[in-house]
Amino acid sequence: MTNDLLKYVLRRADSELVLGHRMSEWCGHGPELEEDIALINISLDHLGQSRSLYQYAAAVDGEAKTEDHYAFQRNERDFGNFLICELPNGHYGNTIARSFFYDVHSLLFYERLVHSADKTLAAIAEKSLKEVKYHFRHSAEWVIRLGDGTEESHAKMQEAIDEIWTYTGELLTDDELDIEMNKQGIGVLNSSLKDAWYNKVEAVLNEATLKIPEGAYFQTGGKSGIHTEHLGYLLAEMQYLPRQHPEATW
Amino acid sequence: MSEEQLQRDFQSKLDAEIRIEPKDWMPDDYRKTLIRQISQHAHSEIVGMLPEGNWITRAPSLRRKVALIAKVQDEAGHGLYLYSAMETLGEPRSKAIDDLHSGKAKYSSIFNYPTLTWADMGAIGWLVDGAAIQNQVPLCRTSYGPYARAMVRVCKEESFHQRQGYEIMMELAKGTPAQKAMAQDALNRWWWPSLMMFGPPDKDSKHTAQSMAWKIKRHTNDELRQAFVDKTVPQGEFIGLTFPDKDLKWNEEKGHYDFGDINWDEFYNVIKGNGPCNKERIKARRAAKENGAWVRDAAAAYAKKKQNKSTEKAA
Numbered sequence: 087m088t089n090d091l092l093k094y095v096l097r098r099a100d101s102e103l104v105l106g107h108r109m110s111e112w113c114g115h116g117p118e119l120e121e122d123i124a125l126i127n128i129s130l131d132h133l134g135q136s137r138s139l140y141q142y143a144a145a146v147d148g149e150a151k152t153e154d155h156y157a158f159q160r161n162e163r164d165f166g167n168f169l170i171c172e173l174p175n176g177h178y179g180n181t182i183a184r185s186f187f188y189d190v191h192s193l194l195f196y197e198r199l200v201h202s203a204d205k206t207l208a209a210i211a212e213k214s215l216k217e218v219k220y221h222f223r224h225s226a227e228w229v230i231r232l233g234d235g236t237e238e239s240h241a242k243m244q245e246a247i248d249e250i251w252t253y254t255g256e257l258l259t260d261d262e263l264d265i266e267m268n269k270q271g272i273g274v275l276n277s278s279l280k281d282a283w284y285n286k287v288e289a290v291l292n293e294a295t296l297k298i299p300e301g302a303y304f305q306t307g308g309k310s311g312i313h314t315e316h317l318g319y320l321l322a323e324m325q326y327l328p329r330q331h332p333e334a335t336w
Numbered sequence: 337m338s339e340e341q342l343q344r345d346f347q348s349k350l351d352a353e354i355r356i357e358p359k360d361w362m363p364d365d366y367r368k369t370l371i372r373q374i375s376q377h378a379h380s381e382i383v384g385m386l387p388e389g390n391w392i393t394r395a396p397s398l399r400r401k402v403a404l405i406a407k408v409q410d411e412a413g414h415g416l417y418l419y420s421a422m423e424t425l426g427e428p429r430s431k432a433i434d435d436l437h438s439g440k441a442k443y444s445s446i447f448n449y450p451t452l453t454w455a456d457m458g459a460i461g462w463l464v465d466g467a468a469i470q471n472q473v474p475l476c477r478t479s480y481g482p483y484a485r486a487m488v489r490v491c492k493e494e495s496f497h498q499r500q501g502y503e504i505m506m507e508l509a510k511g512t513p514a515q516k517a518m519a520q521d522a523l524n525r526w527w528w529p530s531l532m533m534f535g536p537p538d539k540d541s542k543h544t545a546q547s548m549a550w551k552i553k554r555h556t557n558d559e560l561r562q563a564f565v566d567k568t569v570p571q572g573e574f575i576g577l578t579f580p581d582k583d584l585k586w587n588e589e590k591g592h593y594d595f596g597d598i599n600w601d602e603f604y605n606v607i608k609g610n611g612p613c614n615k616e617r618i619k620a621r622r623a624a625k626e627n628g629a630w631v632r633d634a635a636a637a638y639a640k641k642k643q644n645k646s647t648e649k650a651a
């Protein structure tokens with residue numbers, strides 16, 4: 087039970103950390119100064135959520151672990167984040183598409199998680215939900231602007247949506263752990279979010295004059311630690327200092 | 337009103353320490369000086385995001401990562417307030433940015449040095465933000481209202497950055513031998529460039545006298561530099577680091593530290609564009625602008641479509 091909860095908390099934390107890390111890569115390179123600030127804000131929210139979850143994981147774990155242990159001392163195969171979170175930033179449209187699909191999921195997920203029987207998770211969900219509402223508004227507005235902006239932006243946005251679509255299936259399926267945690271009243275079934283997710287996505291894409299991709303083959307593996315080739319590089323960069331100086335505190 | 341009368345009014349406001357506001361008459365050169373100074377300052381905030389941004393993905397703990405990102409975000413905010421203050425003088429942000437990208441406008445030369453290790457995040461916060469505070473606190477009383485008000489907000493955050501940087505250095509200095517060496521190396525590399533941040537010595541500074549008369553500047557470059565040295569040296573000694581200057585020592589008689597000669601050749605070279613990272617910094621800023629062009633165009637096109645639709649509805 088403790089082990090299940092730990093794993094469940096960690097993989098959500100991993101998603102927030104990895105996506106927050108990716109978004110922080112935009113810092114200083116955004117399409118305009120105001121957007122730089124918005125992206126940094128969102129990145130900070132994701133990282134803040136990951137920290138709350140890692141800190142809770144450390145409490146559940148009970149082996150005198152810290153948030154930094156989970157972020158910096160685990161290997162590629164230990165990370166349980168959704169694949170979509172680790173995809174490289176690409177151009178601004180790619181980044182927005184990635185966030186948009188994830189944000190819709192987060193919004194629905196946290197809306198349900200606030201009712202979790204686990205009081206800590208419920209509290210984290212409540213706090214996160216406020217932030218995620220803003221993330222969703224930000225990414226959805228940009229999907230619409232870019233989709234219904236110029237011919238060039240429309241083409242770029244459609245391409246981004248099509249490319250990333252294959253990573254959305256994972257957001258809406260359950261593995262044994264999801265099912266178990268839901269049975270205990272702690273977790274949320276991703277499959278239960280499916281209809282609402284499609285409706286929200288469809289509404290935004292319609293307004294953006296974009297087409298819902300038809301591809302029905304979805305990549306999976308993130309939750310069981312089978313990642314894309316991108317994650318290894320992200321972790322190598324992120325973890326190098328604490329690993330190079332195992333004795334050090336910072 | 338005659339030009340002379342306007343000039344007299346302007347001067348009497350300065351004498352009475354009354355702020356000059358955007359709608360007030362001001363001499364052309366006063367306006368130009370302010371535009372130059374505020375835009376340089378804004379550009380420094382924005383270019384300054386790059387050397388520290390360089391370590392965001394490698395920050396060694398989650399707490400440090402979040403603090404560093406938040407700091408760089410503050411700098412973006414400073415850039416925004418300052419560009420807004422500049423725009424009240426009639427200079428559009430887009431023009432100022434074009435001048436930065438073409439090399440016509442300057443920014444603080446310190447940001448043309450590379451950030452090589454994590455300790456540089458400490459050294460920059462402690463020394464570079466520290467020097468910035470020394471320069472900027474008096475600007476909270478500068479004669480131009482919007483600039484002074486922007487600086488009040490900026491200074492609050494800069495002093496937070498300075499403490500955060502010093503804390504990074506302190507942690508490293510009391511850490512493992514490798515960490516301590518990293519901290520010392522960063523101090524060695526950033527010390528002299530930080531002293532150059534105050535600009536050329538008073539005897540060679542072509543703008544200082546006029547800027548002081550206009551109460552844009554309140555202290556000379558050398559006064560500010562001395563105050564910075566006096567404040568910073570004990571902080572470094574306190575955490576067991578040494579300064580890369582054999583002439584640095586307390587002068588009891590003057591009540592100040594004496595310090596060695598600054599390499600002004602290096603300073604002028606970096607200003608001319610020959611610093612280690614000048615080209616990369618401007619290239620990064622240009623790339624951000626060019627890569628974002630389609631995004632800004634799309635946002636503008638979409639806003640226009642929206643507007644047309646709402647005027648159609650209204651009609």
Ligand SMILES: [Fe+2]
Nearest residue numbers: 381410411414
């Ligand atoms: Fe700043």
Ligand SMILES: [Fe+2]
Nearest residue numbers: 411465494497
């Ligand atoms: Fe700062």
